[in-house]
Amino acid sequence: MGKDSERSKMNETPDGLSIVETDEVRVRMAPSPTGFLHIGGARTALFNWLFAKHYNGKFILRIDDTDTARSTDESMHEIYTALEWLGLEWDEGGNKGGPYAPYLQSERKSIYDAHVTQLLESGNAYHCYCTPEELEEIRAQARADKLPRSYDGRSRNLSSEAVKRFIAEGRKPTVRIKMPDTPIRVDDLILGSRNIDPATLEDEVIVRSNGMPNYNLTSIIDDAEMRITHVIRGTEHLNNTPTQIAIANALGLEIPKFAHIPLVLDSNGRKLSKRHHGDLVAVNRYREQGYLREAMLNFVARLGWSYDDKQEIFAVSELIEKFDLARVGKSGSVFDIKKLEWLNSHYINRLDVSERTDAVIPFWEVEGLLNQTEDRDWLIRIVEAVGERLTTLQDIVPQTRYFFTDDYEFETKAVKKWWGGSEEKREKTSEILTNLGQILEAVPSFDVETVETAIWKYTDENDIKRVAAMQALRIALTGTSFGPSLFDIVTLLGRDEVLKRIPRAIAYL
């Protein structure tokens, strides 16, 4: 602990790299709008946001939509709403604008074009007329020869005749970056430093044949143009880093500090992705299911980051205060829904009944259970009766449906266990229900204490097991064998409703 606090005061990673060397920290989240925001993306956003907040810096939302074929406005808005729900508000970019606008890469093409011209003119990039088929062949050959890279840079020195011929054939060139033949040093705030062997570096395409620039080019240019000081992103980008550094060097651009955070994995240890996991991992889906923002943030923060060996629950303000890149681990973390559920129920239970009622009302509404005649106090009493039984807000629906409607089924399992599979048992249950009906009809007032006293008096005097009577009545009134205190249910339902439901249950028997 002493060492840790020393370390963060010293502003260093375990490897001795200094984390912040600037007055104004500027970080960015740069999603490509090709789908919804998933858990992994949310974590990248959170880490960036926490880092910015911790250092009083700026969090920028840049939209990396250079893949025009896959980018859609719809997913861009999905991303906005997910980030907004999480409360990860951005200072610049997205739909907000800012001093370095535009923040949509598709609107920055002229900037990239200028840089490409510069690269071409300085001899750091070149046109490549290889066709996809040729490239495929080169790749296959390289693989067969066990070469460390799949493109050999053969277009670096094309003769002007060859170029003329290709143009005459109608070929549209791509632009490739000419990678240096000296090692590239990559300093990573999480992974440490290393030198990359130039033999493994490949002249990647930085502009497509349709003229649209690629990620490695646009990303590093924009990071420089937008004065990004730290690039915090998933380790899937680790192999892009040398290319981006090479481009920045060739262009004389400022290079940000890099921090590659480990991947979020599924239970099989594979990277979480839209493609393989569908919207099971979509942030918006969790909102719809009744997860709380606080739970989500707390959960996601602990995926790869830890504070000490004691604390699991972190308020957002505490995350901001305590978040430290030096305490982000190097290995991937499995997304464990059970832990999210635990945190979610924790945060739900921490709300007072009134807040919890407000939180839950929309979930009743979508199910059409509310019809404006309910008074709020009654709803609050229901939520109070439900107590700490909610894992998600949506759980309120199955757990309280019977308060709003008598259109419920008697669960087979419950019926079998508590109402009886035999004729004899059914008769007994029917008798108990009849008696309870009479008692509840006669009871002087319909409050918990009176009802409880009356029912206990009945069971004890007639030598009936309390459980048996209670469960018989519970199933009659709710259709299920579990739920809140039965006395709460009875009084919440009210005498009329209870006396209506009992005969119905007896008839069913």
Added chain:
RNA sequence: GCCGCUAUCGUCUAGGGGUUAGGACGGAUGGUUCUCAGCCAUCAAACCGGGGUUCGAAUCCCCGUAGCGGUACCA
């Protein structure tokens, strides 16, 4: 194939040469109770393997192995 990254209970993790390897989720058992949930108590559960370095290694080094990521005119 090639390049890279990683490696502590099932999961998230603490750990910085000497600890009965700690906590949390999940699991199991018991208690409380009208059921369920909760709560309380208890339990099971881990240092990938092999070599070094050292009096002493989960911790430092090397070699394996395994897993993952990348290997696109995606990001």
